[in-house]
Amino acid sequence: MGTEELQKVHYDRIGTEYESHYGDQCSRQYRERFINQPMFEGIELSGMSVLEAMCGNGQTTEYLLSKGAVVTGLDISPAEIDSFKQRWPSCEAICGSIFDSGFASASFDCVAIVDGLHHLHPRLGEAVSEIYRILKAGGSFCFAEPYRGSLPDLVRSFWYKHDSLFAINEASLDLTELKRDFSARFSFIGEMGSIRTTSQET
Numbered sequence: 001m002g003t004e005e006l007q008k009v010h011y012d013r014i015g016t017e018y019e020s021h022y023g024d025q026c027s028r029q030y031r032e033r034f035i036n037q038p039m040f041e042g043i044e045l046s047g048m049s050v051l052e053a054m055c056g057n058g059q060t061t062e063y064l065l066s067k068g069a070v071v072t073g074l075d076i077s078p079a080e081i082d083s084f085k086q087r088w089p090s091c092e093a094i095c096g097s098i099f100d101s102g103f104a105s106a107s108f109d110c111v112a113i114v115d116g117l118h119h120l121h122p123r124l125g126e127a128v129s130e131i132y133r134i135l136k137a138g139g140s141f142c143f144a145e146p147y148r149g150s151l152p153d154l155v156r157s158f159w160y161k162h163d164s165l166f167a168i169n170e171a172s173l174d175l176t177e178l179k180r181d182f183s184a185r186f187s188f189i190g191e192m193g194s195i196r197t198t199s200q201e202t
Contacts, residue, residue, distance in 0.1 A: 028062075035114060035144045036063040041190070043140055045069040048109040051134070053098050054116030057083040061091060064112070072108075074101060098127045106136045113143040121171035125181060132185050135199045141186065146172045 046068030052060050055073035057080055064071050065088070073084045073093040081095040096102055098120070111131045120127050131141050179188055187198050 028059075031059065031114075032063060036060060038190075039112070039114075039142045039144050040067070043110065043142070045110070049107070050110045050112060051103075051108045053101075053111055053113050053131070054119070055084055055093075056080045058088050058091070060112055060114050061088050065091075069110075074098065099123065099130055101130055101134055103134045105133050107134045108139060109136055110140045110142060111135055112141075113145075115145060117143055117145050118172055124173065124178070128178070128182055132182075132199055137199065139199050141199065 040063075045064060048069045049072070050064050050069040051072050051074055052058060052064065053074045055061070055075045056077075058071075058073055061071050061073065061084075071088070071091045073081065073088070073091055074096055075081050075084065075093075076095070076097055078095050081093050084091070085093045094102070098116075111134065117124060117127065128141075135141060175191075185200055187200060189198050
């Protein structure tokens with residue numbers, strides 16, 4: 001079974017439980033303070049076209065909408081996209097692949113992913129290339145992920161062994177490798193638990 005098919009099956013299976021587990025008030029406040037605010041710091045989201053890729057039920061969408069962004073959700077799981085549509089009826093929602101999104105080139109001002117890229121091992125580079133293609137020149141790719149050697153990754157390594165919500169194909173990002181491979185296409189401009197990259201002007 002391929003990388004994305006594993007992800008689809010996994011989230012079709014655990015979607016409801018995952019949303020319940022991570023959608024409580026405490027989790028939402030944590031995401032607001034420690035993920036969303038630092039991840040989008042310095043970006044004027046008002047009026048921006050933002051793709052929440054690998055969106056699940058849209059746990060980042062609430063923050064984006066509160067800042068005035070125009071949000072589109074993308075996820076490979078039909079069950080998660082159905083949940084996204086019910087939760088955020090004003091947003092466009094597409095069931096599709098981050099490897100081949102189907103969006104036109106230069107469609108978005110910003111692409112945001114929270115805790116999705118580590119599901120894509122070993123095809124992460126393909127996804128980042130697709131994200132670069134659909135970003136407008138100078139657009140931002142914002143993501144929050146466990147990366148190799150970080151404190152969250154050490155915690156994650158222990159936690160994943162005891163939590164049934166995680167999948168066997170998950171792997172932390174090699175941030176050094178990612179920066180090296182995409183230095184010609186992205187400028188890495190922030191790193192604080194999350195990474196923000198800005199695509200080069202073309």
